[in-house]
Amino acid sequence: MENLEEARLPQRAYVIIKHAIRNLIFLPRTILEREVAEILDMSRTPVREALVRLENDEALQLIPRRGFYVEPIxxxxxxxxxxxxxxxxxxxxxxxxxxxxxxxxxx
Missing domain, CATH: 1.20.5 (Single alpha-helices involved in coiled-coils or other helix-helix interfaces)
Structure with a gap:
């Protein structure tokens, strides 16, 4: 059962972060996966997966060695x-x- 819950973490992180971007909780600025992982109380792996997915959705932009930039809405x-x-x-x-x-x- 624990593995099933772990498999859902990236989706959960994706939904939460996307909601935070749309509701301007995460304003246009650089965010670090470490910070987001702490906020969501998750490990960095599911958060990283969610951030990459949001980059594919063009909600974020990866800036190498800096983090992810929240694109303005x-x-x-x-x-x-x-x-x-x-x-x-x-x-x-x-x-x-x-x-x-x-x-x-x-x-």
Missing amino acids: EKNDLSDIYQLSATLDGLAIELAAKQINNEESAN
Whole structure:
């Protein structure tokens, strides 16, 4: 069971860091994987995996021997993010309502 939890750590780190970037908790500046690992109370390996994945998503830029630079979020990007988030929230509500209706029909 412990190995399964360890396998989920990079995904968990990815989601947390991405959320922190989008919500401007991590402002545009250089961050070190050591610092992030301490904040998340994780080892550096899953944090490094998450940071590399975020670099591939263009949320971060690797600066050799310095760390990762948090890319600034452009105003247009924020608008797109919030529109997508609102759409996904609406879809989630719709799916949840259908699920509830299906469960009530089954009873």
